Amino acid sequence: MLVTTFALMTNKLYDTSLSLLTDLYQVTMAYGYWKSKTAEKEAVFNLYFRKNPFNGGFTIACGLANVIGYIQNFGFSKKDLRYLRTLRGNDGEPMFEEAFLEYLANLKLTCSVSAIPEGTVVFPNEPMIRVQGPILQCQLLETPLLNLINFESLIATKAARLRLVVDTDKLLEFGLRRAQGIDGGMTASRAAYIGGCDATSNVLAGKLYDIPVRGTHAHSWVMSFDDEQHAFDTYAQVLPNNVTLLVDTYDTLQGVRHAIATGKKLREQGHRLAGIRLDSGDLAYLSIEARKLLDAAGFEDTDIVASNDLDETIINSLKQQGAKINIWGVGTKLVTAFDQPALGGVYKLAALRNDTGEWSYKMKLSEQAIKISTPGIQQVRRFRDERGFLADMIYDTEVMHESTGTATMIDPLDFTKRRRFNADQPHEDLLVTVFQDGQCVYTSPGIHDVRARVQEQLAGLHPGVKRFVNPHIYPVGLEKRLHDHKTELILKLREGQTKK
Secondary structure, three states: OOOOHHHHHHOOOOOOOOOOOOOHHHHHHHHHHHHOOOOOOEEEEEEEEOOOHHHOOOEEOOOHHHHHHHHHOOOOOHHHHHHHHOOEOOOOOEOOOHHHHHHHHOOOOOOEEEEOOOOOEEOOOOOOEEEEEEHHHHHHHHHHHHHHHHHHHHHHHHHHHHHHHHOOOEEEEOOHHHOOHHHHHHHHHHHHHHHOOOEEOOHHHHHHHOOOEOOOOOHHHHHOOOOHHHHHHHHHHHOOOOOEEEOOOOOHHHHHHHHHHHHHHHHHOOOOOOEEEEOOOOHHHHHHHHHHHHHHOOOOOOEEEEOOOOOHHHHHHHHHOOOOOOEEEEOHHHHOOOOOOOOOEEEEEEEEEOOOOOEEEOOOOOOOHHHOOOOOOEEEEEEEEOOEEEEEEEEEOOOOOOOOOOEEEEEOOEEEEEEEEOOOOOEEEOOEEEEEOOEEOOOOOOHHHHHHHHHHHHHOOOHHHHOOOOOOOOOEEEEHHHHHHHHHHHHHHHHHHHHO
């Protein structure tokens, strides 16, 4: 069952329509296409990003389930159109003709959409989503698709980095109270689980997305009693099968001793002290000392949970210091992508069918090479061998087919860097068809399968790509014919601008 953010539409958080979840210029351009009678011109747009987040070596594709939900529910409601009628131009007159609003009222998406499945490792400049169809429709999808893909991919990537550093330890997402609003909290919980978290504290996310939920008690529970021991004993009486005690309200190590006393009473009743949680102070020192106390009292199987503004760098440092922590609760710095607030995905026109029925390739020029877009109807081919992934080659589906022989891949930023792959080199094409002429033909995998895919994909990467400091750059290039075509188009466009 596809459960997405759109499940929240059943309450009053959102209206029944999200088609106005877009920038105004998408609507004004749509109006322009309609007015100029070019609305049905067939176009191809690619959604991609230019740089891996967190100065890392990879990104996790995430958010496709919400994209599917958005497209399936797309349509302008009467309330939407009523609002658009109120918009005025600089002269005070209505911005849009009534006939255009009637056109929107009857608009049904007929686009074909291909996408890289959620949980796949992806890299800069690779099309994560390719949209093909009437240019007006493609244009209206730009902002919402970027909104849905950018944030989830960012959070899933952050969670995957955390998973790499915690290794086999448990990783919990504790960020709802610090998330950017309700939708930010829900979206982050989903993406964090996909990226590698084992559970969330977000109960609604647990319900909607089938994510395991975990939680204990806050300092306020301890503070509401006359003494800490009474607080711990009472909590254990109330929830004997879920006892993890927060021990740092007053004196952390004394709190551990109180937790041990409670644990002994639990044992007498046939239950166990599942864990203690450290939320402040020197986590390395306190966890080491807490482990000594627990082990000496016969609580070797009691977990030590740590929280307190953790991220992958801090966790890595704590591990290097010998911290005895085996469950990590990460909140603010995960759900807000604290050190990088946005992925920076873009959505660019890559091809437009001309009046003769042939494709006319389009590209954006820039003084910065990284910002020059790639033209064409693109696909990504990932080559591999028995050790894992070798390289990703972006190619044009109009000129390259399975029957071709040796493939030559060229680094788009350094044409002297080339790699050749024989036709029998194992590979897979990453973009799969999701919508065909407006109809969904793709079955979304369950969230647990997507989560498992992330770990399978990471296992295919060379360790150097996954390191946090100066990661190895995974090879991504253009197939030679696409590279040559792009170069020719750049020269042609620059020459045309010079003549003007």
